[in-house]
Amino acid sequence: MPVVERPAVTVVGGGLAGCEAALQLARLGIRVRLVEMRPDVQTPAHRGDGLAEIVCSNSLKSTAPATGSGLLKEELDLFGCRLLECARESSVPAGAALAVDRDEFSARVAARISTESLIEISRSEVSELPLRDGEHWLVATGPLTSPSLVEVLGKITGQRSLHFFDAIAPTVTLESLDLEILYRAARYDRGEADYLNSALDQATYESFHAALMEAEKADVHAFDRKELFEGCQPIEEIAASGPKSLAFGPLRPVGLHDPDTGRRAHAVVQLRQENRSGTLYGLVGFQTRLKFGDQKRVFRMIPGLARAAFVRFGQMHRNFYLDTPRCCSRDFSLKDRPDVWIAGQITGVEGYVESMTSGLITAWHLAARIHDIELPGLPLDSMTGALLRNFLFDRTTEKLSPMNVNFGLVPDLATPTRGKRERKIAKSERAVAVLAEWLGQEPVARLLAATAG
Numbered sequence: 001m002p003v004v005e006r007p008a009v010t011v012v013g014g015g016l017a018g019c020e021a022a023l024q025l026a027r028l029g030i031r032v033r034l035v036e037m038r039p040d041v042q043t044p045a046h047r048g049d050g051l052a053e054i055v056c057s058n059s060l061k062s063t064a065p066a067t068g069s070g071l072l073k074e075e076l077d078l079f080g081c082r083l084l085e086c087a088r089e090s091s092v093p094a095g096a097a098l099a100v101d102r103d104e105f106s107a108r109v110a111a112r113i114s115t116e117s118l119i120e121i122s123r124s125e126v127s128e129l130p131l132r133d134g135e136h137w138l139v140a141t142g143p144l145t146s147p148s149l150v151e152v153l154g155k156i157t158g159q160r161s162l163h164f165f166d167a168i169a170p171t172v173t174l175e176s177l178d179l180e181i182l183y184r185a186a187r188y189d190r191g192e193a194d195y196l197n198s199a200l201d202q203a204t205y206e207s208f209h210a211a212l213m214e215a216e217k218a219d220v221h222a223f224d225r226k227e228l229f230e231g232c233q234p235i236e237e238i239a240a241s242g243p244k245s246l247a248f249g250p251l252r253p254v255g256l257h258d259p260d261t262g263r264r265a266h267a268v269v270q271l272r273q274e275n276r277s278g279t280l281y282g283l284v285g286f287q288t289r290l291k292f293g294d295q296k297r298v299f300r301m302i303p304g305l306a307r308a309a310f311v312r313f314g315q316m317h318r319n320f321y322l323d324t325p326r327c328c329s330r331d332f333s334l335k336d337r338p339d340v341w342i343a344g345q346i347t348g349v350e351g352y353v354e355s356m357t358s359g360l361i362t363a364w365h366l367a368a369r370i371h372d373i374e375l376p377g378l379p380l381d382s383m384t385g386a387l388l389r390n391f392l393f394d395r396t397t398e399k400l401s402p403m404n405v406n407f408g409l410v411p412d413l414a415t416p417t418r419g420k421r422e423r424k425i426a427k428s429e430r431a432v433a434v435l436a437e438w439l440g441q442e443p444v445a446r447l448l449a450a451t452a453g
């Protein structure tokens with residue numbers, strides 16, 4: 001199939017979904033203009049001008065097939081996801097998780113895009129989406145979409161936009177940590193001992209909990225705790241649900257033995273390497289909206305962190321998304337403007353890998369329309385299909401609430417299987433098999449043959 005000339009698609013937003021979408025469109029023979037507003041206009045969470053900048057934790061979660069995220073990665077390998085390849089190339093040690101050096105990941109994505117002759121990059125804020133004959137907009141502007149574009153999307157869809165609140169965890173330097181007190185270990189000794197751990201005895205834990213409860217929180221515009229993202233609760237909110245909540249939550253000590261005593265500590269704080277050179281560490285599960293001064297004071301109570309130097313403090317943000325079940329067609333084009341397509345977190349998916357997946361799938365749908373190919377629906381037994389075809393278009397709930405992938409989204413097995421882990425593995429195997437079959441179907445194979453040149 002010949003290359004589709006003109007920038008047939010303008011991808012708005014050079015984040016995780018937008019970069020994956022641009023690379024997939026180029027792969028499918030379509031000329032793309034990728035428009036990113038940074039550095040001219042910044043979001044409240046991004047820090048630089050890099051493409052595919054990861055704003056918070058550097059973890060892309062588990063790679064184990066018996067986890068939702070592990071299965072999604074297996075499926076993305078079948079699709080040929082470009083950003084997942086870049087993530088593996090820039091990985092840092094993180095046990096069973098795939099974690100990346102943020103700067104290297106962003107640089108690799110940018111390098112990959114720069115070698116694509118079909119992608120041109122421009123830097124400016126897009127604040128209107130005019131109708132242009134034969135051209136398409138793919139909007140992947142993420143949870144921190146600029147206000148002017150939020151307004152434009154609101155006018156097109158005729159709907160109020162939705163939102164929830166999400167928080168970032170702080171990052172500290174390795175050289176400021178006391179390595180005499182912290183110890184290296186992996187939970188249950190699985191994989192390499194990649195995490196730094198701080199053991200808290202009961203008295204230290206209780207003082208830490210009390211200090212957290214008394215610490216001052218930053219004001220966040222229109223903040224309402226009912227609108228917090230469930231999978232990413234700020235640490236002070238978890239603490240407020242009871243004195244033991246942290247020890248059963250982000251500070252759970254299970255599978256981590258104190259090397260001094262050989263016993264399980266009352267609670268454990270984990271720190272994960274954030275860059276390839278190993279100079280930065282993130283506090284795992286410490287998303288917060290405490291005032292910066294109080295973050296420093298309270299988090300320095302953690303054994304080994306008394307002199308911690310914070311290179312980034314935790315922050316909370318209001319995240320925008322669209323009411324996909326009501327304003328989108330199943331190919332992710334807007335019902336009222338079929339030339340405008342959406343991808344990434346604004347569709348109501350949550351998470352880095354989920355956003356890449358959404359970018360890839362919207363790009364495939366858009367390319368299929370341009371090449372006049374009718375794609376079959378994604379298999380519902382796959383994690384991708386369960387998320388993008390089923391969950392996002394469920395109209396039985398009044399309000400779409402963003403979600404990470406998980407096995408609860410995937411239909412039950414036809415034959416009962418004993419054991420939770422065995423059931424997940426069986427669902428994973430079924431998902432990979434149905435997706436491989438889908439990729440072999442004639443229209444999909446024809447789309448994939450539509451490469452440039």
Ligand SMILES: Cc1cc2nc3c(=O)[nH]c(=O)nc-3n(C[C@H](O)[C@H](O)[C@H](O)COP(=O)(O)OP(=O)(O)OC[C@H]3O[C@@H](n4cnc5c(N)ncnc54)[C@H](O)[C@@H]3O)c2cc1C
Binds near residue numbers: 015036038144344
């Ligand atoms: C504070 C916060 C913390 C998060 N923490 C995590 C986490 O720890 N783990 C996790 O898995 N997920 C996390 N997420 C959720 C989500 O996975 C990420 O936000 C992810 O980056 C979403 O991908 P995206 O491509 O949809 O958006 P983004 O990666 O945010 O990309 C959108 C891009 O669009 C650009 N843009 C916005 N408006 C315009 C415009 N009008 N014109 C041109 N460009 C524009 C932005 O500058 C940005 O580069 C977090 C989100 C937030 C906001």
